[in-house]
Amino acid sequence: xxxxxxxxxxxxxxxxxxxxxxxxxxxxxxxxxxxxxxxxxxxxxxxxxxxxxxxxxxxxxxxxxxxxxxxxxxxxxxxxxxxxxxxxxxxxxxxxxxxxxxxxxxxxxxxxxxxxxxxxxxxxxxxxxxxxxxxxxxxxxxxxxxxxxxxxxxxxxxxxxxxxxxxxxxxxxxxxxxxxxxxxxxxxxxxxxxxxxxxxxxxxxxxxxxxxxxxxxxxxxxxxxxxxxxxxxxxxxxxxxxxxxxxxxxxxxxxxxxxxxxxxxxxxxxxxxxxxxxxxxxxxxxxx
Ligand code: FES
Numbered sequence: 001x002x003x004x005x006x007x008x009x010x011x012x013x014x015x016x017x018x019x020x021x022x023x024x025x026x027x028x029x030x031x032x033x034x035x036x037x038x039x040x041x042x043x044x045x046x047x048x049x050x051x052x053x054x055x056x057x058x059x060x061x062x063x064x065x066x067x068x069x070x071x072x073x074x075x076x077x078x079x080x081x082x083x084x085x086x087x088x089x090x091x092x093x094x095x096x097x098x099x100x101x102x103x104x105x106x107x108x109x110x111x112x113x114x115x116x117x118x119x120x121x122x123x124x125x126x127x128x129x130x131x132x133x134x135x136x137x138x139x140x141x142x143x144x145x146x147x148x149x150x151x152x153x154x155x156x157x158x159x160x161x162x163x164x165x166x167x168x169x170x171x172x173x174x175x176x177x178x179x180x181x182x183x184x185x186x187x188x189x190x191x192x193x194x195x196x197x198x199x200x201x202x203x204x205x206x207x208x209x210x211x212x213x214x215x216x217x218x219x220x221x222x223x224x225x226x227x228x229x230x231x232x233x234x235x236x237x238x239x240x241x242x243x244x245x246x247x248x249x250x251x252x253x254x255x256x257x258x259x260x261x262x263x264x265x266x267x268x269x270x271x272x273x274x275x276x277x278x279x280x281x282x283x284x285x286x287x288x
Contacts, residue, residue: 002114002117002161002164003110003113003114005117006110006113006114006116006117007110007113009113009116009117009120010108010109010112010113012116013112013113013116014108014112016103016116017103017104017105017106017108017112020100020101020103020104021104021105024101024104032262035101035262035263035264036262036263038097038098038101038102039098039101039102039263039264039265039266040098040263040266041260041262041263041264041265041266043266044266044267045172045266045267046098046102046172046266047094047098048095048098048099048102048172049172051091051092051094051095051098052095052159052162054087054088054091054095055088055091055092055095055155056155056159058084058085058087058088058091059085059088059129059148059151059152059155060152061084062081062084062085062088062132062148062152063148063149063152065077065080065081065084066081066141066144066145066148066149069081069141070142070145078136078141081136081141081144082133082136082137082141085129085132085133085136085148086133088129089129089130089133092126092129095122096119096122096123096126099118099119099122100119101264102115102171102172102264103115103116103119105229105230105248105249105264106171106230107230110169111165111169111171114161114164114165114169115165115171117161118158118161118162118165119158121154121155121157121158121161122154122155122158122159122162124154125150125151125152125153125154125155125157125158126151126155127151128147128148128150128151128152128154129147129148129151129155131144131147131151132144132145132147132148132151135147172266174228174266174267175226175227175228175229175230175231176224176226176228176267176269176270177267185284186284187273187275187277187282187283187284188206188207188282188283188284189277189280189281189282190204190205190206190211190213190280190281190282190283191204191213191280191281192279192280192281193215193220193276193279193280193281194279196213196215196220196281197215198215198216198217199215199216199239200214200215200239201213201214201234201235201236201237201239201244202214202215202235203225203233203235204281206222206272206283206285206287207287207288208287208288209224209225209287209288210224210225210226210233210235211223211224211225211272211283211287212224212225212234212235212237212244213274213281214239214244214255218276220274220276220281221255221256221271221274222271222272222273222274222281222283222285223244223253223255223258223269223270223271223272224258224269224270224271224272227246227248227251227265227269228251228260228265228266228267228268228269228270229246229248229249229251229263229264229265229266229267230248230249232246232247232248232249232251233247234246234247234253234269240252242254242255242256243255243261246265249264250262250264251263251264251265253265253268253269256271257271258270258271270285270286271285272284272285272287273285
């Protein structure tokens, strides 16, 4: 049902994703660093999830304080409610910025539509928080009650849809989290060295796992081919100075250890130990 509700938004959301991408590209390197900050590349997982915890927890506390005051007549909670809502609002601004930054790199279709619906609903609920905060700062705590409660109800719906897109689509989840495979102790030949051109990305299979090899002279780097962000094929990516860039959304990984140089990926890429023996490239590491 959520997908049906979100579908009519597809045209607008595709346009919006393109616009956000164009803005980040126009900002150049500062834009890339801002995107890394907001995606949570530096944190090791989504920054949005962290900020949303503050928003939901803070809003719940404010509603609780308001109900104590309005329904049960408990006095002296006004200042606490204002301060907690101010914190909630600040975290909410960060959650909106990080959320729409994550959104621009969604797969078009149901995933993007549902993420967009989540963002729009939460933006509406957040406006209720803003109006409530304004009333509190004006010294009108009673006028702040209903906008807060309505905003909280709307945000709860948005949060449910946010959970839906994570649990159903694996949105912003490490794509390599569940298929670590067996970690064989022995090295296994995956390709003759002669078939691995120097300075290019070559896809091979290790068991049934796709792996990208990058040869630099006598050194061969091996990373899992499936990008940790959303599953893009790294073997079709661009090679840089010790890095490979995913062709789908531009995450940059270090060849040496799979570390994330730039997002939107936040999880390091699986790597394999390599050696050359009898003219063969051999790998050791987790594979299916
Ligand atoms: S799939 Fe998104 S950056 Fe690789």
